[in-house]
Amino acid sequence: MDKMNILIVGVGGQGTLLASVLLGNLALDKGYDVKLSEVHGMAQRGGSVVTHVKIDREHVNSPLIEPGDADMIIAFEELEAYRWLPYLKKGGVMYVNTQQIMPMPVVLGQAEYPQDIIARLKEKAGRVVAFDALAIAESCGSVKAVNVVLLGAASRDLPFDTDEWQQVIEKNVKTKFIDLNKMAFDQGRTAGGNE
Amino acid sequence: MLGNEAFAQGAYEAGVKVVSSYPGTPSTEVTEALAKRDGIHVEWAPNEKVGVEVAMGASTGGVRALSCMKHVGLNVAADPFFTAAYTGVSGGVVVLAADDNGCHSSQNEQDSRYYARSAGVPALEPADPQECKDYIKLAYEISEKYDTIVLLRSNTRLSHSRGIVELGERCERERIPYVKDIQKRVAMPAMAKKLHVVQEARLKQIEKDGPAMTAGDGALPLNRVEMGDTAIGIITSGICYQYVKDALPEASVLKLGLINPLPKELIRDFAARVEKLYVIEEGEPFFEEQIRAMGVAVTGGKDMFTIQGEYSANMIRKAFGRPLPESEPAKDAPGRPPLLCAGCPHRGLFHVLSKLKKTVMGDIGCYTLAALPPTAAMDSCLCMGGSITMAHGFEKATGSSRDVVAVLGDSTFFHSGITGLVNMRYNGSHGTVIVLDNRITGMTGHQDNPSTGRNARGEEAPAIDIAALCRAIGVEHIVEIDPFEIKDLERVIKEETERDELSVIITKRPCALIAKQPDIPYLVSDACKNCKQCMKIGCPAIEEKDGRPYIVPERCVGCGLCEKVCPFSAIEIAADGKEGR
Numbered sequence: 001m002d003k004m005n006i007l008i009v010g011v012g013g014q015g016t017l018l019a020s021v022l023l024g025n026l027a028l029d030k031g032y033d034v035k036l037s038e039v040h041g042m043a044q045r046g047g048s049v050v051t052h053v054k055i056d057r058e059h060v061n062s063p064l065i066e067p068g069d070a071d072m073i074i075a076f077e078e079l080e081a082y083r084w085l086p087y088l089k090k091g092g093v094m095y096v097n098t099q100q101i102m103p104m105p106v107v108l109g110q111a112e113y114p115q116d117i118i119a120r121l122k123e124k125a126g127r128v129v130a131f132d133a134l135a136i137a138e139s140c141g142s143v144k145a146v147n148v149v150l151l152g153a154a155s156r157d158l159p160f161d162t163d164e165w166q167q168v169i170e171k172n173v174k175t176k177f178i179d180l181n182k183m184a185f186d187q188g189r190t191a192g193g194n195e
Numbered sequence: 196m197l198g199n200e201a202f203a204q205g206a207y208e209a210g211v212k213v214v215s216s217y218p219g220t221p222s223t224e225v226t227e228a229l230a231k232r233d234g235i236h237v238e239w240a241p242n243e244k245v246g247v248e249v250a251m252g253a254s255t256g257g258v259r260a261l262s263c264m265k266h267v268g269l270n271v272a273a274d275p276f277f278t279a280a281y282t283g284v285s286g287g288v289v290v291l292a293a294d295d296n297g298c299h300s301s302q303n304e305q306d307s308r309y310y311a312r313s314a315g316v317p318a319l320e321p322a323d324p325q326e327c328k329d330y331i332k333l334a335y336e337i338s339e340k341y342d343t344i345v346l347l348r349s350n351t352r353l354s355h356s357r358g359i360v361e362l363g364e365r366c367e368r369e370r371i372p373y374v375k376d377i378q379k380r381v382a383m384p385a386m387a388k389k390l391h392v393v394q395e396a397r398l399k400q401i402e403k404d405g406p407a408m409t410a411g412d413g414a415l416p417l418n419r420v421e422m423g424d425t426a427i428g429i430i431t432s433g434i435c436y437q438y439v440k441d442a443l444p445e446a447s448v449l450k451l452g453l454i455n456p457l458p459k460e461l462i463r464d465f466a467a468r469v470e471k472l473y474v475i476e477e478g479e480p481f482f483e484e485q486i487r488a489m490g491v492a493v494t495g496g497k498d499m500f501t502i503q504g505e506y507s508a509n510m511i512r513k514a515f516g517r518p519l520p521e522s523e524p525a526k527d528a529p530g531r532p533p534l535l536c537a538g539c540p541h542r543g544l545f546h547v548l549s550k551l552k553k554t555v556m557g558d559i560g561c562y563t564l565a566a567l568p569p570t571a572a573m574d575s576c577l578c579m580g581g582s583i584t585m586a587h588g589f590e591k592a593t594g595s596s597r598d599v600v601a602v603l604g605d606s607t608f609f610h611s612g613i614t615g616l617v618n619m620r621y622n623g624s625h626g627t628v629i630v631l632d633n634r635i636t637g638m639t640g641h642q643d644n645p646s647t648g649r650n651a652r653g654e655e656a657p658a659i660d661i662a663a664l665c666r667a668i669g670v671e672h673i674v675e676i677d678p679f680e681i682k683d684l685e686r687v688i689k690e691e692t693e694r695d696e697l698s699v700i701i702t703k704r705p706c707a708l709i710a711k712q713p714d715i716p717y718l719v720s721d722a723c724k725n726c727k728q729c730m731k732i733g734c735p736a737i738e739e740k741d742g743r744p745y746i747v748p749e750r751c752v753g754c755g756l757c758e759k760v761c762p763f764s765a766i767e768i769a770a771d772g773k774e775g776r
Contacts, residue, residue, distance in 0.1 A: 021357075033356065035358045036357035036358075038222075040331060046533050066508055066520065079528060079531070085484075085525050103532070104534055105532070
């Protein structure tokens with residue numbers, strides 16, 4: 001694999017930033033040029049958030065992934081998967097946590113949450129892997145591990161082997177959460193293969 | 196490394212000794228990263244003007260100093276910035292201003308480059324994290340060599356992008372002994388006239404020397420010509436350079452690193468070598484207008500590209516008729532605006548203000564989000580501290596202060612609120628000011644401030660008592676209250692607004708993201724009459740399920756505000772594994 005664009009999307013507070021840091025650090029260790037672009041500040045407060053991860057054997061210029069240019073989208077929430085779908089390259093793959101978080105306009109009855117999102121994603125994307133990552137994270141001991149569960153699943157389409165992932169988790173996660181996150185990664189990887 | 200961390204690394208390597216900044220997205224992480232390093236005094240100043248002045252004092256004391264801020268912070272710091280451009284420095288001084296093209300976290304999209312031009316200050320703009328590090332080091336060399344402050348311009352996309360950065364060693368520097376020099380440092384009219392002459396000559400010298408300046412270990416030219424196909428020549432800088440390289444890889448490019456003063460001869464030479472010259476810059480036509488004024492023909496600039504928002508490689512591809520990747524927009528995806536967190540102390544206050552239908556002069560902070568539905572309890576947000584002064588002006592215009600309140604946070608109060616309150620007291624206001632004291636600077640990611648009892652390094656520091664400060668100003672009616680005691684709060688707001696005297700209400704409850712929450716979720720019981728009052732507080736943990744309110748257990752932090760607004764006592768703690776309806 002010479003280059004890859006990965007978009008990580010979700011709702012502020014879901015832990016998208018840690019997922020991108022793990023992925024970025026691993027790519028860096030493996031000799032890729034890496035650029036990440038993040039969202040800080042106001043949008044983090046429960047808004048729609050996106051992290052761009054670009055890796056290239058040679059050189060990355062712009063840190064931004066553009067519409068139609070993502071090889072993979074890792075989505076922490078269904079509506080966010082749907083919102084960012086236009087960024088997926090033709091034939092690209094999506095890993096989706098089947099959680100739905102109602103945005104305030106929907107709660108207030110001013111807008112509707114789109115129906116049958118997973119089916120709509122399947123119509124457009126090359127491949128969609130949708131599963132309940134939140135339930136897996138909970139069974140591993142913390143709903144906060146949903147980011148690592150999703151990375152575990154997505155690792156099937158990323159150019160790094162399982163040992164390398166385990167090492168990057170050890171290096172970047174607080175000691176007391178390492179075992180939990182390793183388990184979350186393994187179970188995510190299994191779930192990603194079952195779908 | 197994050198662009199902002201790279202700035203910090205460069206400042207560290209350059210031997211910076213004093214850092215005084217006010218937090219502001221997207222600049223905050225520079226100072227935060229430096230606060231973790233030893234051998235440097237790092238502080239959060241109450242505002243950006245203080246930060247730049249402290250940096251100038253440190254420079255006078257003989258060391259390298261840094262002040263970081265967001266673009267709008269430079270407005271606050273403009274007063275010392277303009278005159279420091281005259282006096283020059285002893286130890287090097289860099290002012291780092293991060294613009295927010297795209298308004299990710301700001302009230303406007305102003306272009307800081309004009310400050311460099313109108314103050315006569317040299318300015319640098321990096322294009323990736325490695326350059327963030329290299330350019331700040333160069334900025335210190337320029338500052339000391341030419342005896343000037345230097346503006347370092349970043350923006351959101353650069354400051355919040357990560358890339359590979361080569362680390363170097365810190366270079367400790369001898370302190371420059373202080374020598375009194377009133378001709379240089381006392382900017383009174385007779386001296387200022389002479390200093391203005393010096394400042395102009397200095398900038399001309401930098402313009403002359405600019406083309407030979409290099410940055411980093413690779414000694415890359417600061418203003419770099421990358422000749423390719425000569426059919427298209429692009430002049431650009433900063434993050435836009437990256438978009439140009441992706442969109443038009445074959446084009447010839449003049450990448451500007453020194454963005455003020457512009458290298459006029461280099462620009463003329465480059466223009467002469469290409470068939471058509473384009474200027475691609477986010478924000479205002481800062482380069483373009485200067486280049487056109489030089490008599491150089493520009494084929495495309497702001498007539499092709501907007502002054503608004505962020506650019507992208509696709510935007511440039513489209514403008515040059517290049518093919519775009521296939522993509523269809525997702526039309527019916529409802530927006531997801533940011534909102535106050537579950538358990539946020541501000542929610543109690545804005546629930547009450549919304550109920551009382553007050554005109555709310557708002558301010559800058561997380562609480563600005565209360566302007567959005569369902570609370571929709573804010574009428575204005577102008578600038579830091581603008582709540583207090585606008586409420587005062589509103590009162591003077593309407594003749595009454597009974598229906599208007601000013602609302603601002605603790606950090607914002609120290610930043611620019613105090614002077615407004617002094618004005619209210621001095622100029623006979625009867626208004627009501629509400630200070631949201633959540634014990635932290637929330638929106639920018641939890642920085643300490645003068646009321647928190649901790650400094651930028653997290654060490655204990657004196658906590659300035661807001662109530663005592665207000666008393667010292669002469670405010671007679673000061674009430675401190677928990678914003679979740681909504682019945683009492685409603686009574687207090689009514690009393691204080693109806694009283695024709697100046698009042699300050701301080702709502703005290705720590706930010707939900709730092710305070711320990713009970714974390715036992717609430718649930719909606721069978722007693723629910725589906726009145727949906729609980730949904731009007733805009734809590735992210737409350738959704739509709741099967742046509743009725745539902746509290747999502749993993750999002751509820753157990754603050755209990757919904758229980759207090761429920762008229763039917765149908766919200767209770769989900770103890771002992773009890774399930775909601």
